[in-house]
Amino acid sequence: MADDEGMPDFEVPVGLFQDLEDLKAEVARLNAQVKGLTDATDDDQGEAFADDGTAAGDEADGGEEEWQFPPFILLLDSPQYDDELRALIEWVEGVLVPGYLAEPSADARWCPMWFEHPVAVARLHALWLAWQELTDPATCGYTGPSVWHRDHLDPCMRELRPSTGPFAGCTKSEHQVEHRMPGIVPSAWNRADS
Template identity: 45%
Template sequence: MNDDLPTIEVLAEDFEDLKATVHGFASQLEHNTEKVNQLAITVASGGGQDGEKEKEKEKPKTPPFILWLSGDKYAAELSSLAGWVRDLLAPTYLGEVSSSAPWCASWWAHPAAVARLHATWLAWQELTNPETCGLTGPSVWHRDHLDPMLAQLRASDGPFAGCMTNPDRPQHTLLSVPPIGPLLPPPVPAAP
C-alpha cells in the first residue's frame, strides 16, 4: 500500500466537509435568489426607489467583536456568553484544572479569554444549526474552534497562567498590561 495515499477516514472527513460547504453554498444561493425575486417584484410594482431605500437601511448582520462593544451591549453579550460557558462549556469540556491546564473562575476579567470564548461561542451557534452547517458542523466546530481555543486559553503561558491551577486553592491574577504609548527607555543624563 502506498503511504502517500490518504486513508479512508481522511477521505471520509474531507468528503463530509465538502458536503457541508456545498450545503452552505446552496443555502446562500437560495437566500440570494429569494432576495433577487423580492427585488424584482418591488421594481415591477413601481417601488424601485423605495426598495433601494430599504436596501440601504438593511445592513448585513455580522457578529460583533465583543471587545468593541460597550455599556449595555457589552453587558448583554457577556451575559449570554456566560450562560453558554456555565451551562455547556465548563461542565462538558474543561476537565480538571492543573498547572498544565489552568482555568480562571473569573474568566470575564481577561479580555483575551472573553474574545476567544465569544468567537468560539459564535461559531458554535452557526455550526450546531443543521440549516446552516449540515451534519458535520459540530465536528468542524470541535476541530477548528473549540480545540484551538482551549489550547490557547489553558496553555501554561496563556491568559490564565497566573490563575487557578489547583481547585483547592483558587486564585485570580491578571497579567500586567504594557502601558499605552511609545515604549522608550528613559533618557540617559548627559555626562558632566
Template identity: 35%
Template sequence: MTDLDDLRARIERLEGVTAHHTDLLDDLVNGVIGPRPEPTPSPPAPQPSRAIDPEDLAAWVQRHVTSVIARPIRGELRWCPRWWEHAEALFRFEALHRAWTELGGEPGTALSVWIRDHLDPCLRELLSPTGPFADCDLTERFGMRGDHLPLSTLHTVPYRS
C-alpha cells in the first residue's frame, strides 16, 4: 500500500464520519433524535370538594351578609331565620363564601365586583317569591310547626356617623 492509497483510505473514513455526523445533525434539527422533550405535566388531580362547615358558614353569613344587608322583608320577599336548613341556601352561601375568599382581599374594585356579580344575584334568588324561602311564612314546613317563621327584616345595626 502506497502513501497515496493510505491517504485515500483515510479520506474515505473521514468522509464517512462526516456523512454520519451530517445525518445526526439533520436528525437533531428535524427532531428525530436528541434530548427527550420534557413530559407534558398532567393536569392536577381534582381536589375533593371540601365539606361545608356549617358553623363557619353561618358565622360568615352573619358577618358579611345578614348584618350589612338592610331589606325590609315584606310583600313577595322572603327570608328564613333558619336559612341553613335549606339546601339551596347552603349551596348559594357557600358559593358566595368561596367567591369572597378569592375577591374579598383584592384591592380596587374587587369588592364592588363581588357585590354586583355574586351577592346581588344570589340575594335576588334567595329572597324571590319562588326562592327556597317561599314557604317559610307558613306554619308548616318539612314537618315543623309553629316555631319556623320568617324574620320581618334581616337583622341590622343602625349606622352611626
C-alpha cells in the first residue's frame, strides 16, 4: 500500500475525536463572534449610507435578521426592562432555584424577593446570559456547561449567598422590604402588592 507509506501505524483514541469536535465547535463560535463584531463595525461605518433610503435589514438578500447581543438588564428602560426581568424570573424560578439552590441558611442566604435587589438582578442576569450561550452545543461544544458552572455559577453564588452578601438583611425585620425565608420561591406575577 503505497498510500499508507510514511503514516504511523497506531489507533487514534476516542477522546481525541471528542476533543477535535470541541475544537471545531469553538472555532465555529469564534468565527461567528468575529463576523458579528466585524459586521457591527461595518454597520457603524456605513451609517452615512442609511440616509439614502437603504435600511440595514434590506441589505441581506435572504432577508435574514442579524442576531444582536442582548443588552445588560440595568441599561434597559421600561418596558424592555420589565420584559427582560420577566424572562429572567422564569429562568431563575424554573432552572436555578430548583436545580442549584439548596435550603437557605445563615451561610447560604437566598431571598425570595431577589428581583427587588438590583445587585442580585445584575448578577443573575449576567449568569443567565452566560447560561444561554454556554448551554448551546452549536456555539460552545460539549464543554460549555462545565465552563458555565466553573466560571459563572460558582462565582455568582459566592457573591450573592454569603452572610455579608446582598441578602444579608433579608431575614431581619428591619430590612426595608418585608422578606421571609423561602419555602417555595413565589412568582413575581402572582405577588400581592402591599
